[in-house]
Amino acid sequence: MKVLRYNIYYKNFVFNTRQRSQLSLPTHITTALKNGNTDNFPQKLLRILSTTGIIVDEEIDERKLFRLWLHTYQTSSQVVSIAYLPTYECNCRCVYCYEDGVRKKYIDTSDFSIEVANHLVEWIKAIVHQVRPLYLDFAFHGGEPLLIKDCLLDIASKIYSVVEQENIIPIFSIVTNGTLLTWDFVREIRKYGFRRALVTLDGLPSYHDRRRPFITGEGTFYTILKNIKNAFKEGLEIVLGFNFDKQNYHHIPQFLDFVVKEALNEYPGFYMIFGAVRRGLTPSNKQYFDLYEVTKKEAAEITAWAYEECLKRGIRIVDPLGMGLCTMKRVWTFTVDPYGKIFKCVTMVRHSTSFVGTIFEPIELIIQRISTIIETQAWQELQACQECKYLPMCLNGCNEQALVKNAKTDCMKEYYNVFIPRAMELRAQRLRQFPDLIGRLRERSDALLHSYL
Amino acid sequence: MRLDLGNMKVEIIEIGLPLSMTANATAAGGCCTRSQRCPNE
Numbered sequence: 001m002k003v004l005r006y007n008i009y010y011k012n013f014v015f016n017t018r019q020r021s022q023l024s025l026p027t028h029i030t031t032a033l034k035n036g037n038t039d040n041f042p043q044k045l046l047r048i049l050s051t052t053g054i055i056v057d058e059e060i061d062e063r064k065l066f067r068l069w070l071h072t073y074q075t076s077s078q079v080v081s082i083a084y085l086p087t088y089e090c091n092c093r094c095v096y097c098y099e100d101g102v103r104k105k106y107i108d109t110s111d112f113s114i115e116v117a118n119h120l121v122e123w124i125k126a127i128v129h130q131v132r133p134l135y136l137d138f139a140f141h142g143g144e145p146l147l148i149k150d151c152l153l154d155i156a157s158k159i160y161s162v163v164e165q166e167n168i169i170p171i172f173s174i175v176t177n178g179t180l181l182t183w184d185f186v187r188e189i190r191k192y193g194f195r196r197a198l199v200t201l202d203g204l205p206s207y208h209d210r211r212r213p214f215i216t217g218e219g220t221f222y223t224i225l226k227n228i229k230n231a232f233k234e235g236l237e238i239v240l241g242f243n244f245d246k247q248n249y250h251h252i253p254q255f256l257d258f259v260v261k262e263a264l265n266e267y268p269g270f271y272m273i274f275g276a277v278r279r280g281l282t283p284s285n286k287q288y289f290d291l292y293e294v295t296k297k298e299a300a301e302i303t304a305w306a307y308e309e310c311l312k313r314g315i316r317i318v319d320p321l322g323m324g325l326c327t328m329k330r331v332w333t334f335t336v337d338p339y340g341k342i343f344k345c346v347t348m349v350r351h352s353t354s355f356v357g358t359i360f361e362p363i364e365l366i367i368q369r370i371s372t373i374i375e376t377q378a379w380q381e382l383q384a385c386q387e388c389k390y391l392p393m394c395l396n397g398c399n400e401q402a403l404v405k406n407a408k409t410d411c412m413k414e415y416y417n418v419f420i421p422r423a424m425e426l427r428a429q430r431l432r433q434f435p436d437l438i439g440r441l442r443e444r445s446d447a448l449l450h451s452y453l
Numbered sequence: 454m455r456l457d458l459g460n461m462k463v464e465i466i467e468i469g470l471p472l473s474m475t476a477n478a479t480a481a482g483g484c485c486t487r488s489q490r491c492p493n494e
């Protein structure tokens with residue numbers, strides 16, 4: 001058997017960047033793996049290592065395996081993902097908003113169109129008929145989607161009817177600033193398969209309200225907090241985002257103490273997630289990023305530290321190494337804007353690089369344009385990328401960030417070097433602290449290992 | 454998830470998915486290398 005290049009070793013852990021698998025092994029086994037020596041491994045161990053993609057048979061060509069994996073993942077229609085932006089308008093003015101520039105440049109008045117929304121439902125029907133996905137991953141995004149609450153419920157009910165009729169599993173969510181996420185709306189949207197909302201608090205009011213105020217300049221913190229608590233009562237999962245930069249990152253422990261004081265962490269559907277604020281393609285607040293944007297290495301250190309602080313306090317976190325393939329690199333993912341224009345990434349709406357057509361065109365035309373994006377990724381021509389152990393996770397990083405920097409790629413090596421080892425520990429710790437997560441892992445593991453253990 | 458292989462113990466932290474995908478890159482955004490965010494449970 002042969003040990004693969006996509007393995008990362010740290011302490012007694014081994015993590016595979018292609019399969020995102022991770023094992024904790026006796027020290028002598030990890031040492032032998034690092035040395036590429038599997039000679040004396042027992043048969044059952046070899047099976048586990050093969051199943052998790054950490055070793056392969058001698059005759060397997062690793063590059064071919066990677067290509068097959070990537071191709072399968074990129075073209076898989078098991079999941080069709082659609083992020084719908086019913087409006088670019090927003091009732092908040094976050095200091096680092098990546099869409100603010102878009103809004104100023106293109107949007108004069110209310111942009112929501114019920115005709116476009118209804119056509120979107122028909123378009124979704126056409127796609128699911130064509131590709132027969134197992135899951136429809138649909139998200140209301142924005143702008144602030146809840147500005148058009150009543151219409152949103154109407155669209156949600158129609159899309160839910162589609163998945164019910166077609167026997168497709170819904171993975172429905174809302175990305176919202178949380179200010180309009182009232183209990184009555186949550187109660188209604190829950191009827192249509194919406195299980196989760198991604199809401200953001202950037203700290204306690206002294207920080208959050210400066211960074212994410214209403215248009216009027218008033219604070220949003222307490223409105224959002226009240227809505228989160230009410231959403232729990234309706235059984236909505238809340239993934240609470242904390243966007244950090246040099247302005248607020250040091251405040252994370254104080255904020256997490258507040259999360260515990262308010263008992264948010266006692267709700268099992270509550271998860272924390274951290275992200276570094278990045279300069280977008282159309283920033284309207286350039287000076288802000290000059291002052292506060294963190295480097296990749298700093299982002300990795302702060303993110304890992306923030307998750308460690310969460311676990312110390314018994315706060316659930318998302319899987320820190322669970323990142324999927326980005327939407328720019330998969331076929332069946334679409335971001336649809338209020339005008340029915342389709343882009344490949346929410347952070348690149350209204351940008352020609354990400355534009356692939358409209359919902360008024362045949363799907364075939366859209367797929368043709370997507371093929372150009374997918375088949376012209378820079379890593380395919382760069383030797384350094386081809387040899388990098390992070391390639392399956394990175395695939396030249398974020399296309400938007402590469403454009404921002406006017407670079408070929410957005411190399412993530414600096415980030416992963418710091419983040420992955422610490423995230424491997426976090427992953428293990430998270431399972432120990434929240435045993436209900438093991439149940440789901442066991443189901444999948446049993447299915448994959450059942451035949452030979 | 455701990456497995457006892459007789460003379461050694463192995464802990465599976467994550468088994469991963471060989472050639473299929475779940476929705477762990479979701480339309481809800483944050484799935485990406487841009488922000489390192491992934492609401493993927």
